[in-house]
Each structure stands twice: as structure tokens, then as C-alpha cells.
Amino acid sequence: MSEVQTAAQLVEFEGLHNQELLARYNNSLMGVFGTPQRVLVRGTGCTVWDADGKEYLDLLGGIAVNALGHADPFLTGIVSSQLATLGHVSNFFTSPTQIGLAEKLLELAQAPSGSRVFFANSGTEANEAAFKLARRNAGTAQTPRTRIIALEGAFHGRTMGALALTAKQAYREPFEPLPGGVEHLPFGDPDALREAVDDTVAAVVLEPIQGEVGVRPLPPGYLKAAREITREAGALLILDEVQSGAGRTGNWFAFQGEVAGGEQIVPDAVTLAKGLGGGFPIGALITFGDEVSGLLAAGQHGTTFGGNPVATAAALATLHSLEARGLLQHAADVGAWLRGRLASVPGVVEVRGEGLLIGFDLDADFPAGIAPQVVQAALEAGFIINAPGPRTLRLAPPLILTRDQAARFLDALPALITTAAAAAGKDMP
Template sequence: MNTFGPPKLVLARGEGAHVWDVDGREYVDFLGGIAVNTLGHNHPALVAAVSDQLSTLGHTSNFFTTRPAVELAERLLSICSQPDAPEGRVFFANSGSEANEAAIKLSRLTGRTKIVVMQDAFHGRTMGSLALTAKAAYREPFEPLPGDVTWIPFGDVEALRGAVDEQTAAVVIEPLQGEAGVNVAPTAYLRAAREVTSAAGALLWFDEVQSGMGRTGHWLASAPSGVQPDVVTLAKGLGGGLPIGACLAWGEAAHLFGPGNHGTTFGGNPVVCAAALAVLDTIEKESLLDHATAVGERLRAGVGADARVTDVRGEGLLVGLTLAAEKAPEVVAAAQDAGWIVNATGGDRVRMAPPLVVSFDDVDALVAAWPGILDAAGA
């Protein structure tokens, strides 16, 4: 069905941060499946984990559990919790939208309905997550949408204080707004959100679907703030290319769901959980958090050195650029012609989210090609 328009390429295979189309032409993937392919393409650890698990047990339904699911839940709570965090629990889903649907339902079980959301936010395409997604073109064809939603400017502490009251079930924040062009939430804002929600008895929910799992050089983009949220939603990079989402909750929020409140047939199946464990293991073994930090700094400095780029945002390997001219779609097309895959998130905004395994050589090659790409795009 025509939900995305004509495909730009027909890709056939990949290796690391490189892909080849069906005609044999090579591209360097600086989008990573929209921040999904954490380990790039065809990583041996991911291939082995999926193959080994599928050869023993592939699916059990939600009537049972498996060792990979239990191990992954424990691992996620360990790496995503601040040191003073209360007990946590995990619900596994199949995508970021589904993880966010779980969080919406969780917030309803507080007995409140109001959700405070940031302008320019993106939380998914299902009816519940779409109700929290800012872009009118995504929402309006499907209205009326569920929920009691209040929109406030991203990063505005006073607007936050004014919006959160005793009717608020949750405040949802992307620590890095990916679809909006990579907008970074200031640490002071995240800390203020913790203070305001705690005072009002509302849940603080960080949507780290795009920014989590090492993308920013930390397990969570919010981690350096020291803020412990009540809820975190994950997906994209967690499975390294396999479909998995997770809704993590701590303290009272971890105990809101009871039997029958929510469910999934495929969520948390052993194959995707084994894949996610392999992703986490490899990030640690290959020191990819440090690598993402270092190579991301070089990428941002390199592409931002051209005067036609007026702003560079992001952390690690989630990078947003603002162009002086409204030429982002043309830049994407010119980059593809030159053998590079990047993404436009607006008329003047370009996003890059390469695999965490992208090499310094690939980054240096893109930086060298960048002025020519802008020339070809008429930027």
C-alpha cells in the first residue's frame, strides 16, 4: 500500500555500515534503518544469536516465558536505572509505537487521563501514540483521537509548571526529539520535569525509542541528567534490526498492570530477546558507547564546518543539521547519488543516525564528500 511513496532503493545486502542495492551499487548507511541497525548489517554476533535461538525455540506465546526474556528484562533494568531507583518491571512489545501504547495504558491506571506532551514530539502511528504525536498531517486524517492531551513548548520549564496539575497522569518527553530534527532537552529541563511530576503525583515518562540503547554514547540519552523517570519506552536500536519494544517502569508504576490489563502475542519472544541481548553484549564488548561519542563528535564537527550548515545538534551518533537553505530533500537525493544514505526531517533539516559500528574512515569520507553533496543539491 502507498504509505511511504515509491521506495528510493531496492537494497539487497549489507555489511557493517555499508549496503548494496540489487544493481550492485554500494552506499554508506548514515541512517541505520532510522537508528535501528545498532551493530550495522550482518554483524556475526547478532546472526549467531538469532540462528542459535531459532534452532532451539522460536515462539511460546504469552502463556509462558523463556530464559532470554527474563535475562533481557533484568539486563535492561540494570542498565537503565539510576543507582537509587526503586524496583522495576518490563513489558515487552514489538515496536516503539506498541511500547508507547503500553505506557499510555499504564498512565490511565493511575486514575487520571491528562497527558502533557511536547510540541514537535513523535511517539508513533497507532491511534494512542498518534494522539501524542505533534505533526498535524499525521494526526488530522484520523481524528478524533483518544486521550486528554495538553501540548507545551519543548524545553520550557514555566510552561511545564503551568500545565501539570492534579489531573495529570503523565508527562512524556523525548530527551532527544529525533523526528523533529534532533532537538536536545537541556539537563535542567529533565530535572525540572522530575520535580514537577513528583509534586503533582504524575508519572514522568521518557520516550527513548530513538535515542536509547547507546545511540548517544550512553545507554539512555537521559542518563547523564541523573533523573530517574517512572517509565521509559525503548525499541529501534534495542533489537539491532529485529522488531522489539519495551516499556520499563519503576516504583508504583511498575505495579499498575495486572492480569488482563494488557497483552501481546509476539512481544518478548525468545528470538528477538536473544537478538537484543547480543546487541547489548556487543555494545559492551566492543566499547561502542565510547566509540559513538568519539566518532559522533568528529561527524558533527566535520559536517558543521561548512558555512551552509547553520546549526548542528545531537549527541553521539544521533545528529541533526539545519541548512541555510530549504534544501534538505535535495541534499538527501544528492547524497544518495554520491553513495551516502541520510534523511530529511524538514525542509531545512537533515538527520544522520549511522550504526554505532561506523568507522572513523567512513565519517572522514562523508565529511570530505559533504561540500560536493551540498553543491549538487544547490544548497
């Protein structure tokens, strides 16, 4: 066993190619994801390679997860060192990395005294904790708070509480009845929010930038209005920053950036995951102030693996690197440049986002399924992107992406769109 150098050798996968491995995948894994596009075997920086040796520029970053790219030496060293020292202790105990990460997140969130952090293992688990936090804002016997407000287009996860907050009916319907009391309001309509929120509402749960519908930021002024409306009604304002947090938008949190319209928004709670661990699974719920932090008491929530020494060490290493290497400003600068260039590509009609969380739409004259066709053409050309909608493409690359790397994709994109349109039997509009 001491001679084994890689996990692939443990399962005797070395030398096998995509088709062989995908056949084994289909015979052994549950089909909830369908058949993967490729079998990826290694990566460095913004580049990955598949089992056939083909190289790809990763412009999706594991869906906004790999903030530092692949095989970052500092992150790899910290994780390896921590695992060699202390891997898991359960939450009967704590560790310096758990305490240090909680303190760092409270600092970055500019959270007031009395704020606290709960660690989970994923975004959906962080949102489950937020759902339970909302339930604890229960009101009084005379006026119980039984309602939770979310928005149309929202995606908060696939476990039952998070799924109740998620709007997409195709995700919800197979598992109904879901936890009750959740209502979905029209996206970005402060008047609808004002009309809906009263003293029967426990919480309003919002993504500052909706990711799964194609990177859709809340309109200017909406967050400020939501803060005022929830405060007046005594409801919690919970922000889901699972995809938009941890520097992705050029700020530590999207609620600190352009989507807040320059306003100083102080939420009651924020959830994080994805980029927080730089590729290592971790999620977090941050509660703001004594009153909100006291809503979940001892024994009312928990997790075996949440906040373990290795996950919190990975997150500390990620945040340290983002800060020390100036990657938030880098993400803001490269993202602004990339969005500006995308807007001039023939066939692209709208570009949205902040930092390196970017969505763009293709002309409505294309067939409805054009975006997945572009994803396939891009994969064949050596680029990994994503289609969250029939005409919408999403980019969420590592925050180390360079302009030269982005330019390679921009130079290729017109031909990719042309190829996709031809495959769909349609000329460029």
C-alpha cells in the first residue's frame, strides 16, 4: 500500500479512456446526473485534462467552486498538512482552524457584535440551517409567523427545506408535499414584496444574484427595499450567497457590491459554500447580531462533519490566498473586461453579472436549444462552459483566470455559436 501514489491506482483506472470509464460509471452510479460529458483526471490552474489526454480551459470552475483553480500549491499544502495533523474530531470538540475561520468570516462580513457562524458541508445544508433559523422566528401565539418568502427563479438546493425555497417546479414536484409555508413572489418586484410581507412572515430568503436562471442580479434598490420591509415587519432577511460569495463577484459578498447599489445592507443571515473551500466541501451560515444568533440553541441543529479541521483549514487557505494575491480586484477587473467583450460578440444579446459570475443570452432568432449546442461545441474545442437555460450560457471560472485565457475563449466564441447554429439547422441571425 505504501507504494500507491494516486487514488486512480487504488482502483486500477490508469490507462483507461473516457468511453470505458463512462460505461463503468453508468453501471455503478445512480443516474441522477445523467451520463457525464467527460472523465476528468487532473488539472492545474484553469486547465484540466480528461482520460483521453484532451486539454480544456475550465470556465465553469466546478460551478463557481474552484476559486483558486486546480491543484493550487498553497491550498494543497495546507490541506495535506492539516490532514496529516488532525482530520476529524466531531463537534464534541473544536479546533483552531474552526475558530479561526469563524472569526475571519465575521470580519469579512463586517458583522456586528454577537454575530455567529454555523458550519455545514454544502450550500444546501447551509440553507437547511437558514430554513430552521427562519422557523425559530416564530412570532407569538396570537400572531404566529408561519410564512417564508422566496422569489421566482430561486435555487436554494435540493434537500427538502432548501427545495421548498427553490422555485423550479420540475425539481419540486416529484417530492411534494414539501415543508409548507413558502411562497414565491415575482423576481425583483419591491411592490409585490411590500404587499406580501407582514407580521405573519418569518423570513425573506433572497439570492443577490440568481445563478441557476442564468446569473440574474436583483435590480438596483431591491435589497435596500427588502431590508426596510423585513425590518418593519420583524421578519428575517436571509441572503443566499452560496454561489455569489467568497470573492466571486469582486467583493467578499455580493451584498457588499454593485447589486446593493452602493447601500450598506446589513442582513440577518447569509449562507455560503461553493468557493469558500476552494474545492473542498464546506458550507456556512452567518447570523448577524445577538438576537438572530440566539434563535438556534444547543441541540436544535447539528452535523457530524461540519466545521471539521480539514474543511476549515481549506477555507482559511482559500480566503488567505484570495486576500494576499489581490484576487478580488483581479476578478472584478477581468470580469468587467470579459463582460464588455462578450457584449460585442455577434449573436450575444444580453450580458449580466458581477466579477467572474457571468451569464449571457443568445439571440432569440436562434433555435430554443442553442445554448446546450454551444456548450457541446465548446467542449469539443477545449472549453468548459454551462447552459443554465435554452438560450443562456454561464461562466464562473477560477478567480485566477487571466485576460489572455479569457481572450482565447472570446476569439473562439463566434465560431462556436456558428457551429451550434449549423447543428441546429439555423444560420446566424
